[in-house]
Amino acid sequence: MKKLLIITSGLICLFLNTQAQNKNLDKIVAQLGNNIILLSELNQQYAQYLNSGNPEDDKVKCYFLQRLLTQKLLKQQAEIDSVYVEESDVDQEVDKRMRSQISRAGGQERLEQFLNRSVLQYKDEIRPEIKEQLIAYKMQQKITENVNVTPLEVKRYFETYKKDSLPDIPTEFEIGEIVLYPKLNKEEKQRAKDKIEALRLRVKAGEDFGFLAKSYSEDPGSAAEGGDLGFFDRAGMVKEFSAWSFKLKPGEMSPVFETEHGFHFLQVVERRGEQVNARHILIRPQTTPQSLERIKLQADTIYKNILDKKLPFAAAASLYSDNKDSQYNGGMLLYADEVTTRTTFIPADKVDPKVFLVVDTMHAGEVSKPVAFSSPETGKEGYKILYLKSKIAPHKGSLEQDYTKFKEKAQQEKVERSLSEWFEKRRENTYIKIDSEFTDCDELKIWNKPTTAKN
CATH class of the missing domain: 3.10.50.40 (Chitinase A; domain 3)
Incomplete structure (x- = not known):
């Protein structure tokens, strides 16, 4: 049985900018049950591929359509099984991906120029898709959560290797x-504390927080974004940082305070329930x-x-x-x-x-x-x-020395087999229709098989 793509959060690509498609020219390229996939969705995935420096290749769209079908089928089952994700988890994932995009673009301003829209607008656009990806991933985890291998299954898996094909273990x-x-003692820390207090007073006097963060903050993860940390919950930061983040109102700024990372001051940007968006400046005391x-x-x-x-x-x-x-x-x-x-x-x-x-x-x-x-x-x-x-x-793989490695491989194979069997059963009982433009895609032939389900 041909293996299906396994959806993981690390493999699901983030949309990149494409010109908004004219809805009159958009079309449905696939239908799975009550879920549809539009050509514009597929083109957005293809834009990610091109903007990553890959050559033009329309056949790649077959792979993207297969991935979207897989995601839709998992989402459909998630709705039946009442599998959902918390909105706060979606917010965290959106912020995480946006920080990655901002970093790759060389800053928020450059990313917004590239997108031809604000980061806030773009986050609103990609949020529904990211939520669907997280739901699909959670559904996949539920399908395989009880899949385990026994010592006998590990032994049988090991025996599928021919002696001359056993992996070389370095x-x-x-x-x-x-x-x-x-x-550091109090005197050794004082220089860093004085430096950050001077920066806090400059912000208080009207200087731009983001500019000062980019210029002086010693937090490599947020300095390029003007100190912006995105949304996080109480458990997302060290306790001193969380305490100030959830104590202040939007727009308010903290005094200088110390954590295990150094001296900070922060400003709350926005609050959404038990999530807060803050920006900060960090100065680390020098050894x-x-x-x-x-x-x-x-x-x-x-x-x-x-x-x-x-x-x-x-x-x-x-x-x-x-x-x-x-x-x-x-x-x-x-x-x-x-x-x-x-x-x-x-x-x-x-x-x-x-x-x-x-x-x-x-x-x-x-x-x-x-x-x-x-x-x-x-x-x-x-x-x-x-x-x-x-x-x-260095040695040839053996069950005695490398049991854990072969157990993990046997487990992975069993998980993939379980997923393939699950998808096969669901496809047989789900109405699936794919646009004739993609009938020649090898990746989609298993999705084009006649089904017993009715529209």
Whole structure:
């Protein structure tokens, strides 16, 4: 059975600008039950393809139409099963995609020039489509939520490989880390606090908030958008930030306050129930030589306690590490590819090059001396203590060594098979009509089969 496209939020493209089509020239290119797909919808998808730098190819429209049919069928079932998404989730996804578009365009003004409309207008246009995508994705999750594989099924899946076709597994590492950033004292923080307070007074005196955010904010995720963070709920930000965001009224500005990221002040733009749109400016206190020396002494002490077996590495990570992603995972780093969920086994070419230089010379079970580093995201300096739990040499895939990998692949195959069977049954009992312009599309032949459903 031919596999269908699996809809995921990461694969569903965001509409890009197209000239508004004359409704008199628009036409229905497909009907699925009571849902229709217009030529304008298809052309918007094709515009995304072209604007991403791809060559013209009308055959690609077959793929886009298949994807839209898949989405409509899932949406139709979602309506029957009362599967819905919260409006706040739709708002978050719209804002997330808009931030991505603004970043790629080089700023909000450039994006609005490209779209020939305001961002607010564009958000209203794409919202219904994004909502439908989220509903379709949630429906797909419901269809496959109880699909699991047994050890016997994993073994059978493994046995489908011929001996000479087993995948080559590259060198893999299991690595733990304790990340230590300097803790600045009051005097060391004061320079950053003075700087941001001066910026807040400039805004208060009438200077443009967005311009100052673009010029001075040290938040790489929002500075280019004039500090705009889009809509978020109370759980979407650190507690100090959320507290001020939901305390203020639209247009009001907070005093300077501190979070784990640095010093901020914010202005509320809009409030929608339990969602707020705010913009902010962030100034991060700068590390000093004295603070680095203090954290180096702490790192040396932790390292010695681990070597002397006074403190297990995992316990030290939970007590001292500033990496929240691994702190309560025994300090172990996790990796995820397009198939596997999250695993502690990291391919050699995916290990941070600076970390690789250290662990490649270590033996399993060893702990490194504190290593100076700087965060690639923020440039913040600190020290790491690295732990090499294991190093697995390159080998042919085996069920004993790579059970988790084959389990994930077997699970994925079973999920795809379950979805294909579900779609096959629904297509047989759903009225589907596709415009003759697309009858030659190979991707759509399974959708053109005669159905028992009546219009």
